[in-house]
Amino acid sequence: MTEKGSFGNNKFEVKRFKGEDDRSYEQRKRIVDKFAGVKLRLLVLSGKGGVGKSFVATNLAFTLSQMDYRVGLVDVDIHGPSIPKLMGLEGVKIEIKDNQIMPVRYTDGLEVISIGFFMKGDDSVIWRGPMKAGAIRQFLGDVAWGDIDMLVVDSPPGTGDEPLSVAQLLLGARGSIVVTTPQDLSVGNVGRSVTFSRTVGMPVIGAVENMSYMTCPHCGERIELFPGRGADTLYKEMGVPVIGRLPFKPEVVALADEGKLAVRDDDEFKNAFDGIAEKVIEYQRKIEGVRKKRE
Numbered sequence: 001m002t003e004k005g006s007f008g009n010n011k012f013e014v015k016r017f018k019g020e021d022d023r024s025y026e027q028r029k030r031i032v033d034k035f036a037g038v039k040l041r042l043l044v045l046s047g048k049g050g051v052g053k054s055f056v057a058t059n060l061a062f063t064l065s066q067m068d069y070r071v072g073l074v075d076v077d078i079h080g081p082s083i084p085k086l087m088g089l090e091g092v093k094i095e096i097k098d099n100q101i102m103p104v105r106y107t108d109g110l111e112v113i114s115i116g117f118f119m120k121g122d123d124s125v126i127w128r129g130p131m132k133a134g135a136i137r138q139f140l141g142d143v144a145w146g147d148i149d150m151l152v153v154d155s156p157p158g159t160g161d162e163p164l165s166v167a168q169l170l171l172g173a174r175g176s177i178v179v180t181t182p183q184d185l186s187v188g189n190v191g192r193s194v195t196f197s198r199t200v201g202m203p204v205i206g207a208v209e210n211m212s213y214m215t216c217p218h219c220g221e222r223i224e225l226f227p228g229r230g231a232d233t234l235y236k237e238m239g240v241p242v243i244g245r246l247p248f249k250p251e252v253v254a255l256a257d258e259g260k261l262a263v264r265d266d267d268e269f270k271n272a273f274d275g276i277a278e279k280v281i282e283y284q285r286k287i288e289g290v291r292k293k294r295e
């Protein structure tokens with residue numbers, strides 16, 4: 001069975017998945033409808049944990065919100081929802097209005113919600129697969145976003161069921177950004193995320209190489225922390241451009257632990273993220289152009 005929905009001016013169909021029950025299908029349709037008007041839905045992916053996926057999602061969302069976009073940032077990484085900590089929002093009280101979860105206002109242009117606000121301790125360890133998918137679905141369906149232009153999603157790492165259900169729920173997610181360190185292992189894993197993204201119909205906007213290098217505080221020499229072939233391999237082998245390279249800075253680890261964003265305190269990160277945001281906006285304009293031509 002299929003039903004019509006609206007997507008901007010385009011009609012589209014939300015197809016029922018094989019074996020999908022009524023409740024899941026209804027929830028999914030609600031999510032698709034909810035996000036239909038959001039121009040850019042962007043998934044931040046990584047092949048493995050600890051490479052800075054949440055760090056990139058958070059700083060990028062903030063940077064875009066400083067460029068006159070109204071941005072929603074959502075953290076559905078049930079294995080390590082770290083956005084509350086990174087943004088100094090741990091322990092904030094979430095408001096529920098008319099059965100809807102109200103996102104937290106970080107600045108005028110940026111609203112944030114994390115599945116971490118609703119988890120006690122490490123709940124994810126005891127959740128079985130179907131429960132995780134259910135939790136993500138319910139969570140995405142129940143957040144009352146205001147009028148936003150862009151949604152930045154901190155997705156669970158890897159290419160398993162969870163990122164898959166996020167990608168499917170955000171039907172037509174317009175693009176992804178993959179985050180990796182220069183290390184071969186990480187680059188190899190993120191290569192699978194690239195394939196995953198493309199398989200579900202989500203073009204990869206580009207790769208961010210995080211922790212690319214460190215500058216010695218004493219002699220200023222560049223130190224390679226993770227020697228490897230680096231993110232350029234992704235361009236050579238898969239055509240994914242590198243849209244940003246970020247240094248590793250110990251001061252930033254401390255900032256993050258205090259819940260302060262790197263881009264607000266450090267010019268090197270501010271400049272790097274301005275560059276990444278420009279690439280994202282360029283991409284957004286390009287797909288808008290393609291869509292307008294079709295209409």
Ligand SMILES: Nc1ncnc2c1ncn2[C@@H]1O[C@H](COP(=O)(O)OP(=O)(O)O)[C@@H](O)[C@H]1O
Binds near residue numbers: 250
């Ligand atoms: N370029 C960087 N410089 C310094 N610290 C970083 C950098 N990137 C990430 N971190 C820190 O490393 C830790 C892991 O990053 P995080 O974004 O949580 O990883 P992931 O979401 O991929 O698991 C965090 O404490 C974060 O603040």
Ligand SMILES: [Mg+2]
Binds near residue numbers: 053054055081082
């Ligand atoms: Mg994370």
